[in-house]
Amino acid sequence: MAQEIDFQKCGFGTRMIHAGQAPDKAYGALATPIYQTSTFCFDTVEEGSSVFSGERVGFAYTRGGNPTIAALEAKYAALEGGEAAIATASGMGAIGGVLVGLLSQGDHVIRGTCVYGCTDQVLRETMSRYGVEVSEVNTGDLEAVKNAIKANTKLIYFESMTNPTMVLTDIEAISKIAHEKGIKVVVDNTFTPPPEIYPLQLGADFVVHSSTKYINGHGDVIAGAIIGKAEDLLPIRKGITSKILGTTPGPIDSYLVLRGMQTMELRMKRHCDNGLAIAKFLESSPYVKKVYYPGLESAEQHDLAERLMKGNYGGILSFELKEGIQGMTAYDACKKVVNAFTIPSIAVSLGDPGTLVEHAASMTHGNVPEAERVKAGITNDLIRVSVGLENIEDLLADFQKAFSVLA
Numbered sequence: 001m002a003q004e005i006d007f008q009k010c011g012f013g014t015r016m017i018h019a020g021q022a023p024d025k026a027y028g029a030l031a032t033p034i035y036q037t038s039t040f041c042f043d044t045v046e047e048g049s050s051v052f053s054g055e056r057v058g059f060a061y062t063r064g065g066n067p068t069i070a071a072l073e074a075k076y077a078a079l080e081g082g083e084a085a086i087a088t089a090s091g092m093g094a095i096g097g098v099l100v101g102l103l104s105q106g107d108h109v110i111r112g113t114c115v116y117g118c119t120d121q122v123l124r125e126t127m128s129r130y131g132v133e134v135s136e137v138n139t140g141d142l143e144a145v146k147n148a149i150k151a152n153t154k155l156i157y158f159e160s161m162t163n164p165t166m167v168l169t170d171i172e173a174i175s176k177i178a179h180e181k182g183i184k185v186v187v188d189n190t191f192t193p194p195p196e197i198y199p200l201q202l203g204a205d206f207v208v209h210s211s212t213k214y215i216n217g218h219g220d221v222i223a224g225a226i227i228g229k230a231e232d233l234l235p236i237r238k239g240i241t242s243k244i245l246g247t248t249p250g251p252i253d254s255y256l257v258l259r260g261m262q263t264m265e266l267r268m269k270r271h272c273d274n275g276l277a278i279a280k281f282l283e284s285s286p287y288v289k290k291v292y293y294p295g296l297e298s299a300e301q302h303d304l305a306e307r308l309m310k311g312n313y314g315g316i317l318s319f320e321l322k323e324g325i326q327g328m329t330a331y332d333a334c335k336k337v338v339n340a341f342t343i344p345s346i347a348v349s350l351g352d353p354g355t356l357v358e359h360a361a362s363m364t365h366g367n368v369p370e371a372e373r374v375k376a377g378i379t380n381d382l383i384r385v386s387v388g389l390e391n392i393e394d395l396l397a398d399f400q401k402a403f404s405v406l407a
Ligand SMILES: Cc1ncc(COP(=O)(O)O)c(C=O)c1O
Pocket: 090, 091, 092, 093, 116, 119, 159, 163, 188, 190, 191, 209, 210, 211, 212, 222, 223, 224, 349
């Protein structure tokens, strides 16, 4: 009965619990079974041939499809309000799938200046090896985006909120500019998943995710997703990701993501509440030079944040400390504070239940050339925090204690 409901019309919590998951037909298992098999067998050669040719719906080999992965793909589509989705074994698998699936030699891509370090490497080094031209543009500057468009521009690629500088892009405005020229828009929505930002509703053509982060939400899986129109996804699915280059996630990981997504509404609410509370704490600290969190009323992009995120400002933020505290450089002061934390772990990634802190210049963005990091605003003094789901009183007390080493 559950399958007859159009979950796109339901609230976020309902959608994330039920979409893609119906009781299993074999035994009525309510939780989606983990079909841990590499291959599927047939009663006859004729049956096998018809599944392989696509005449008959079915599964043949897990690299190309599997019932547990199919359930996850339906839930990914429901997450973003997309028609279809491709599950991948990592966020980079999703990003690589879109780039390799949609671009050919001689094409041109406009990319946001500040992107995740490995994405930067793919766009800066790998794509050029295959004869794809890439222009780096501040996607916050609409005129700059318009001016960068060429006759061979195929894609505009950016992060909904940049990693680690938390700069938002007006997705609606960029999509309008792109579509007038027949260009597709790809948004990495890892930092601001629903219920924060819905890029497809704002006109983007593809959303990519590192589901490793908020979507799975438990810090125990590497996974990714590409979401969009079924027709747009076809060349990626058939030619690149699952079938050919093999970026398919395993059934157990797919099950874990399915399980994690069922509590996404509750988790995201807590991440947003805790994120705002920590951002306000940092803003009020006399040692802090700048807080990167567009949810703060004082933030330069607060109006855009309000329009895009409608009060759900998320749990990820960065900050820089002032120079000269106790005669230290800002970087040394950062290290002193971070080393004094008890509850947060010093670790990359984000969206885990526990709070994570990292030094972007030497960790997540360590593979970006220094000059490019500076251009993207990633200073040596910048600390990124993924605020977790702990009780906020405990987190605030731990931050206060850590900051007291600067007194
Ligand atoms: C914004 C963003 N996109 C993509 C990725 C890559 O995801 P994964 O580690 O799942 O491959 C990351 C990883 O940190 C990220 O921060």
